Structure formats: C-alpha cells, structure tokens
Amino acid sequence: MxxxxxxxxxxxxxxxxxxxxxxxxxxxxxxxxxxxxxxxxxxxxxxxxxxxxxxxxxxxxxxxxxxxxxxxxxxxxxxxxxxxxxxxxxxxxxxxxxxxxxxxxxxxxxxxxxxxxxxxxxxxxxxxxxxxxxxxxxxxxxxxxxxxxxxxxxxxxxxxxxxxxxxxxxxxxxxxxxxxxxxxxxxxxxxxxxxxxxxxxxxxxxxxxxxxxxxxxxxxxxxxxxxxxxSWLATRVSQLETDRGVVVDTAAADLRRIERNLHDGAQARLVSLAMELGLAKEKLLDDPEPDPQAVAALIDGAHGEVKLALQELRDLARGIHPAILTDRGLGPALSALAARCTVPVSVTVELEERPVAAIEGIAYFTVSELLQNISKHSAARRGSIDIWRSEQRLLIQVTDDGKGGAQVEEGSGLAGLADRLRAVDGLLAVYSPVGGPTTVTGELPWR
Known part of the structure; x- marks a missing residue:
C-alpha cells in the first residue's frame, strides 16, 4: 500500500x-x-x-x-x-x-x-x-x-x-x-x-x-x-533475477489464460458443433424420410457455432499478438484498440520509426490493460493516449477524467503492470488524486 x-x-x-x-x-x-x-x-x-x-x-x-x-x-x-x-x-x-x-x-x-x-x-x-x-x-x-x-x-x-x-x-x-x-x-x-x-x-x-x-x-x-x-554488479544481478522471475510468472499466467479461454470458448463451441453435425448425420442416415427442415436447422446451428468459434479464436489471437500491430505498427493498432473502448479515447502517436517488436508488444498490451481499467473502474467520460519517443526511451501516457483514486497496491492490476515494465528496465508512474483526473505514464527502453 x-x-x-x-x-x-x-x-x-x-x-x-x-x-x-x-x-x-x-x-x-x-x-x-x-x-x-x-x-x-x-x-x-x-x-x-x-x-x-x-x-x-x-x-x-x-x-x-x-x-x-x-x-x-x-x-x-x-x-x-x-x-x-x-x-x-x-x-x-x-x-x-x-x-x-x-x-x-x-x-x-x-x-x-x-x-x-x-x-x-x-x-x-x-x-x-x-x-x-x-x-x-x-x-x-x-x-x-x-x-x-x-x-x-x-x-x-x-x-x-x-x-x-x-x-x-x-x-x-x-x-x-x-x-x-x-x-x-x-x-x-x-x-x-x-x-x-x-x-x-x-x-x-x-x-x-x-x-x-x-x-x-x-x-x-x-x-x-x-x-x-x-556493489552495483551484485545489485544488478539481484534485480535481473527478480525480473526473470516476473517474466516467467507472467508467461505462465498468459499460458493459463490462453488455455482457459480455449477450454471455455472455442473448444466448447467445437464440441457443440460436433454434436450438432452428428445429429444431422443421424437424421440423414437413420431416418428413411428425413425432415429437410430439421436437418437444415441443425446445419444452420452448426454454422452459427463455427462463426462464433472463429470469432473467439480471432479474439484470442488478437490477445496473444494482434495482426494489425505486426503489419501496421502502434498507431493503427492503438486506434483499433481505442475504438473498442466503452469511453471515447483520442490517440496521438508521434513516432518516426517503429521500436523493436518486443517493446512494441509490451507498449500495446500496457495500453490495452489501462483502457480496460478506464472502462471498468474510472467512470470517465473521455480519455487520451499519447505515445512519443524521448532519446532512447519510449513514453506512454494514458489519461482519463474519471473519479481517480487509482493506486499501485500489492496484488492490483497496476502493480502487475509495473512489474512487467520493470522487468525490461521500464517504469510506471501513476498520478490519480481522488476526484481525478488520472494520468498513468509508462517508460520503456527503445531497444
């Protein structure tokens, strides 16, 4: 606390x-x-x-x-x-x-x-x-x-x-x-x-x-x-050991999240699809005079399950690493992310070149988690995302006009986010007085 x-x-x-x-x-x-x-x-x-x-x-x-x-x-x-x-x-x-x-x-x-x-x-x-x-x-x-x-x-x-x-x-x-x-x-x-x-x-x-x-x-x-x-060397070794533990824990948590989403989402859809196709097959083969309407309803339901499973797989893939981030960079990826937020969010990205893929991914998911906090907890009417480069550092600033009071407490989402940034020699600063506004600034190495 x-x-x-x-x-x-x-x-x-x-x-x-x-x-x-x-x-x-x-x-x-x-x-x-x-x-x-x-x-x-x-x-x-x-x-x-x-x-x-x-x-x-x-x-x-x-x-x-x-x-x-x-x-x-x-x-x-x-x-x-x-x-x-x-x-x-x-x-x-x-x-x-x-x-x-x-x-x-x-x-x-x-x-x-x-x-x-x-x-x-x-x-x-x-x-x-x-x-x-x-x-x-x-x-x-x-x-x-x-x-x-x-x-x-x-x-x-x-x-x-x-x-x-x-x-x-x-x-x-x-x-x-x-x-x-x-x-x-x-x-x-x-x-x-x-x-x-x-x-x-x-x-x-x-x-x-x-x-x-x-x-x-x-x-x-x-x-x-x-x-x-x-000594500085001993301190640095201890810090790297701690950061390595954070990275390993984060990777394990991401794998558990992916497994849970596959099990509860796409896998369940595919099981339901297999059952409906099996029923349709039985009606066609076992019934001497199959009802076309009933078979069509079963196939239509299976088709809907396929579309839902594909959508869930796309969402899961976007959560792992969105294709738009790989193809077009932070600007378009963050604009697409802001468009899905429940609060109107403006995006300003001032980068003449793209950072390395690892830093770009961390920046994207940092903004994604901060936008989720704005949607769930801030009661804000508007927000803004600013990305720029300062020498060899990538700066991220997410602001909202909500109720404020956000704190980097042990076990909170912001604390986990700060640990992730610290694992790559970054840092997270939170300014959120009660009554707002809230400004979260992240700093990452450019390479």
Missing amino acids: CPAPAPWRPRWLVMLRAPVDRRSMRELAYVVTGLPLAVIAFCYAFGGLLLGTTLLITFVGLPVLAAGLAGCRALGHLERGRARALLGLAVGEPDPVRTLRRSSGLMSWIWALLRSGATWRHLFYALLHLPWSFFSCGVGLLAWCAGWSMIAYPLWEWLSPDSVGTPPIRIGRDGLTSASTPQQSSTVLEGGFALAFVSALGVLIVLLTPWLIRGLVQVDKLLVSGLLGP
Whole structure:
C-alpha cells in the first residue's frame, strides 16, 4: 500500500521549525557522533593495514591483515545501522564472505576476505571518513553553537556584570570588531542596536544551520551507500533475477489464460458443433424420410457455432499478438484498440520509426490493460493516449477524467503492470488524486 503523502506546510513554517524538528536533531546527532567513531575506525583500519602489510614477510601477516579487514566489515555494519537509525538511509548488506569461500578452513576464509571487493571498500571508507568527519563535524557544530550563542548574547550581557563596559561593535571591511579598533568606512553599533544586530544575525545562522548540516549529510549518504553497500554488479544481478522471475510468472499466467479461454470458448463451441453435425448425420442416415427442415436447422446451428468459434479464436489471437500491430505498427493498432473502448479515447502517436517488436508488444498490451481499467473502474467520460519517443526511451501516457483514486497496491492490476515494465528496465508512474483526473505514464527502453 502506498504511504500517505506528507501534509503540506508553508515554506516559512518549514524554515522556522527546521532548527528544532526531529530530522534536524537526528542529522546533527549523526554528524556529532560520526567524528569519534571515525577516529576509532581510522586508527583500527590504518593500524591493521600497516601491521598486516609489515608482517607479510612472515606467515602472520596474512591472518593479521584478514582480521583487520574483517573488523572493517564489522565497523561498516555499525555505520549502516547508524545511518539507518539517524538518517533513515536503508543500505543493503554486501555479499557475505562465505559466498566466496571455496572450502572450509582458515586459509579459505583469509583468501575470501582478501578477494572480496566489499571488504576493501569498507577499509577505504574507514580511511576516507575521518577527514570528512573532521570537516563536517567542525562546520556543523561551529555554525550551531555560534548561532545559539549569538541569540543568547543579550542574556549574557544582562547576566554578566563584567560586560557592562563592553565597547560598541564596529562593522567594517574586516567584519565585526570592537569599536576601539580604528577602521575607515565603518559603522558603529552601540547599546541596544548592537545587541539586536547580534541576535538577529544569530537567528539567521540558526535558521540556516539545519540546511547546512543537511547538505553535509548528503555526502555521508553517498559515502555509506557507495562504499558500505552491495556493489552495483551484485545489485544488478539481484534485480535481473527478480525480473526473470516476473517474466516467467507472467508467461505462465498468459499460458493459463490462453488455455482457459480455449477450454471455455472455442473448444466448447467445437464440441457443440460436433454434436450438432452428428445429429444431422443421424437424421440423414437413420431416418428413411428425413425432415429437410430439421436437418437444415441443425446445419444452420452448426454454422452459427463455427462463426462464433472463429470469432473467439480471432479474439484470442488478437490477445496473444494482434495482426494489425505486426503489419501496421502502434498507431493503427492503438486506434483499433481505442475504438473498442466503452469511453471515447483520442490517440496521438508521434513516432518516426517503429521500436523493436518486443517493446512494441509490451507498449500495446500496457495500453490495452489501462483502457480496460478506464472502462471498468474510472467512470470517465473521455480519455487520451499519447505515445512519443524521448532519446532512447519510449513514453506512454494514458489519461482519463474519471473519479481517480487509482493506486499501485500489492496484488492490483497496476502493480502487475509495473512489474512487467520493470522487468525490461521500464517504469510506471501513476498520478490519480481522488476526484481525478488520472494520468498513468509508462517508460520503456527503445531497444
């Protein structure tokens, strides 16, 4: 089920709440806690790497280096958990070392660790994260502390008796200095004006600090997802395995549908035809004086069954792959499809050339299923189909002015359609607010 959309808030309210909302506090906690953990990880990784490479001339070097790499993987697990808890960043686990082991034993475990690309990425993260943590923690804490200190400056002025004789503030080319420092082309703020200026500047810094920290955290997200997660190749293999399962399930469902339609449709018609022809044959052969009217009625009924069976076979063949799509392409095929829809539908196809047959077929059946949804569920008065090419992608957009409320829920027709498009590196986007209109956009690779 799709998550409920976040309530809309004015931008000024978002800006005012940013310094104290939970997301900003979690991001600040992530930046602050990252520095001590980065120091520990760097010391461990650098020490293990240095000690292991130094001892490589002996047999002890490899186990020490492997133990250091295993510790880096454990620290990476901790970092992924911290990112998940404080940033809401869900990063998958990398491939386990056991998948690379060829046998049991210590040496197999050591060679598996040394051959694992994920293990070396964890080591690189431990070495790279320390300088970045110094920078992000220093900048974030400095801005946060400076802003709140400047806001509290009037209170400090009031509570501290030693600050009664504090000199005024001078604003010049060198920034904020004491008024006792001589400068040219400067402005002096005294008394309440100085306090108000410092407080207003502090408020501005406090309001901007959450967005500064949010920008710093984006770099941490890139580091965690890029170095501590599964490799792109492993992710791609997993995605292809999932897509292959979707394709196999879809093909099996199509075969079951064809079998069911043949059994309940054309096959039943042909059985009835055989029975009626058998009755006609009996009347002609067994009856010494056959009634021509009765035989003609039986033959006429058989003729009707033949026509119905042929029509059902044509419909079934059209459902498998329509001849008009093969012969004339998407434009005429979709126009014929729209003509059979219960809702008036306009068709616009802007393609200078035809895509490959497989993509063309997927596009056709995608539009066919969306038109069925319009006929059955939308209560629309009109609809439209637009097909065009954008670089190496084929874009499909089906719109209706119905009641809306369509969602890509688990087990729904739209969810199955999205899985089919995803199996060929496509995607499906649904915009359907309650009350309409509904716009479904599909994107497919051109080849």
